[in-house]
Amino acid sequence: MASKRSIMRGLLAVLVLTRIASGCSCTPWAYGPLCQVIEKRQVLFVGTAMATNDLGRGWLAPGVWYQFSVEEVFKGVDEGTKTILVEPASGTSCKESYKIGERYLVSSYAPVLAEHPAVAAARKGDRQAARLRFPKGPVVLAGGCSGTRPLQYAGEDLHFARQYMNGGGTSRIFGAARMHTSEFSFGPSNPPVPGALIRARGAKGELIARTDSEGAFEFADVASGHYVLTVEAPGFRAGRTDYEIEVPARGCGVVRIGMNSDGVMAGSVVDEMGVGVQGVTVEYVYAREERYSLPPYPMRASKTDAEGRFRFSAVSPGEYVLGVHINSAPKAAAPIPPTYWPGGRTREEAESILLALNEVRNGLQIRVGPPAELRRVQVRVQWPDGRVAADVPVSASAGGHLAEVERTDAKGLVELTLLRGIEYALGANAWIEDTEKKDNPGGPKRVEATQQKLPAESSPSRITLVLDCPVPEK
Structure with missing residues (x-):
């Protein structure tokens, strides 16, 4: 059971990778796990990147190709194919870069093409495309949102692919419940919600489980088909009323449950005379080194109003440090040096705030010194x-x-x-x-x-x- 749990958490870690580099944002399931999207993948094979014309031209350069050797085919590639070109979404913000000599589990949601798209563009008169040269052979479209990844990080997916193609395996549902997040910014670094009650209703009835100490849950060996999941955790609100998933035969359904609570930290920023200071940024961070991430910055940063007041809502339980410009740089428009609650200039002078689940802490006053020169x-x-x-x-x-x-x-x-x-x-x-x-x-x-x-x-x-x-x- 322990090994199965570790595999499940590994797949969850893969699941939450969201590519935002260069402005590219993928759908939540773009990076798998493979068991969730196996029926959607039209091409799947193991190969090694051998050559490319991608010579550091930048992610907007068109007509890029990588030539891969084909070592093990699962879907979509003709038997006997030795090499194949990979088009990495060149000319777009989702362009992927592959390392020559590295092995990959290559995946695509599109079928294999007979030629590189730039070849067709050249025939239609595209002069820039006409200057490019391409090896002959079939082409796979595999950009940043294709789910392709280095084989060294795809061990669980590779195991699943081999099992699936040999007709083995059973369907299952797994996921996790985590604090101050949504299903679109979900990650293993978000604090878990242990003990949450998970109900999964399908055609054959209702399944019940509770999240473990890491917020994870699993329903093993379930029937394939449509399921509706709900979550109950005293003091927390789920991002949705329910979660609908489709579980493929011998595949998996994955549910990421973002949970929020209603903790509050509120107060005011005042100067040496006790007068409210308007327009300064108040922030909070963890009081101690944490393995878990903080909420997104906009949730934990607030500008004071005309009377110097600030308020943070939906604060998860935890131990925090509060202050002015403690997680950002002060600007000329509001030249207040970093100041920690209740009024220290250094982290050593800060006092921590231990906030319980749904606790409301009002009257937190931060006293700042004069504006900096x-x-x-x-x-x-x-x-x-x-x-x-x-x-x-x-x-x-x-x-x-x-x-x-x-x-x-x-x-x-x-x-x-x-x-x-x-x-x-x-x-x-x-x-x-x-x-x-x-x-x-x-x-x-x-x-x-x-x-x-x-x-x-x-x-x-x-x-x-x-x-x-x-x-x-x-």
């Missing part, structure tokens, strides 16, 4: 050859959080208004067009300037940033 810093951005870099964003970060960002003028200059008493890291980045190689046209690349530190009390006349660090494509 402002300083103006001029920054010049240039290329390695000395040319000015116009219209380039320049950023100032404090404690790893973005404080200010402004763009350079035609002379490559910008002035930042920053707080005295806070150390900043200054940086800049730009996109350039890479047209140096005939077989690698038009791909944008990003370069950065080496970051420079601005000491807490320093006010230099000018800082120069040089755009000399190419950023590797992820």
